[in-house]
Amino acid sequence: MTTPLPSDARDRLYAECARAITEAGAERESLFLARLALLLFEQVGDEARCHAALADALRALPVPSLSATEPLQKGD
Numbered sequence: 001m002t003t004p005l006p007s008d009a010r011d012r013l014y015a016e017c018a019r020a021i022t023e024a025g026a027e028r029e030s031l032f033l034a035r036l037a038l039l040l041f042e043q044v045g046d047e048a049r050c051h052a053a054l055a056d057a058l059r060a061l062p063v064p065s066l067s068a069t070e071p072l073q074k075g076d
Contacts, residue, residue, distance in 0.1 A: 005013070017036075024032035041050040 020036075021029055021032060037054075044050055044053075
């Protein structure tokens with residue numbers, strides 16, 4: 001079992017991850033996230049825990065809010 005991150009560290013890492021996703025750009029976002037996940041899986045070093053984390057992330061995935069979508073362009 002791992003020790004959970006303190007909430008302030010989690011917030012900092014979340015913000016840094018969001019910035020990195022933005023830097024990767026929409027066309028490379030999925031590739032970046034898959035690469036990040038693989039690098040973190042290697043740090044965990046336990047395939048079963050990695051499978052469980054994937055399942056947990058998918059199960060808790062929120063529905064995007066309207067503010068997360070691109071604004072409609074004139075004529076859409």
